Amino acid sequence: MATNAIVQKQTSLLPRWIVRLLGYSSLAAAILSLIVYWYKRFPPSSGPTTASNSSAGWGTRLLGGVASSRKKRVLTLSLKNTVLWNPSSDVDTPNHAFHENAAIFLNRLTQLFDVHVIIHVSSDDEKDQINQLLQNAGLLEKGVLDTRKILWCSTEEGKIHMIRHIEPAVHIEGGWELDDGEDIVRKLRPFVPRLLWVITRRRRSSFNQARLKESDQGIMGANVELADKLLETSVASEIGFAVVEEDGDV
Structure with a gap:
């Protein structure tokens, strides 16, 4: 039980x-x-x-x-004789215009680089004219050129000071109406890792000689690249520009 x-x-x-x-x-x-x-x-x-x-x-x-967190390389660009040119024979009455395809180049450049534009002007009227030119080309719209990074100067020393302060990885120089930018390149060469100097073909040929002139000493270096046109530089190749020669060869 x-x-x-x-x-x-x-x-x-x-x-x-x-x-x-x-x-x-x-x-x-x-x-x-x-x-x-x-x-x-x-x-x-x-x-x-x-x-x-x-x-x-x-x-x-x-x-x-x-995309926004990816850090872009800083590039400073002297606008005259690179993107813009002045066909006027009188510097005091400028009539600036874009080089061919330069506005498209500048637009694409901002996609790859953190671009700071430096513009050497002689008067407020010239500043207004260039500013209107950029506006009409759509370069001041949101997402293209940052208006806070468009810098104006009236002297070469002022330009050099700006560039030294920004500390770019690349600087593109073309001088202005009265100078081709030689002194600027000379003074920036020790401080900027990569310098692109846009000058005339005749001026460039003087650096291809076996022996440089005494006045040209101190300009050239491994970090200085010479070009006749902005669209023929290594930076243009980086952003996808292909220069087509007159005979049709690329």
Whole structure:
């Protein structure tokens, strides 16, 4: 009789144990489901995001963040005789215009470099004329040239001071109406890693001689690149410009 009682007692306890186990399991499953739902609804911003679990909007913000966080190389560009030229014979009454394809070049340049434009002017009227030229070309629209990085100067020393302060990785120089920028290149060469000097073909030929003139000493170096046109520089190649010669060869 005692043995039968023990067996009956154990049998009666078994369903309660199973019920308790099932109850704990259900509770754990519910908590786990809640955690999974919360993680999917509010994914952690610092964690990796894949295309399969991201909405289109989130993917757009992610790509935009990556693009904006990619640090661009700083480039300073002296605008005269590179992007702009002055066909007027009178410096005091300038009539500036863009070199061919220069506005397109400048637009594309800003996509690869952090561009600071430096413009040597002689008067407020000249400043207004150039500013209007940039405006008409759409270069002052949002996402092209940053107006805070358009710098004006009235002397070569002022230009050199600006460039030294900015500390660019690349500087493009073309001088201005009364000078080809030789002194600027000479003084910047020890401080700027890469200098592109846009000068006339005749002036450039003087540096191709076996022996440089005494007056040309100190200008040339491994970090100085000479070119007749802005679109023929190594920077133009970097941003995808191909120069087509008159005979059709690239």
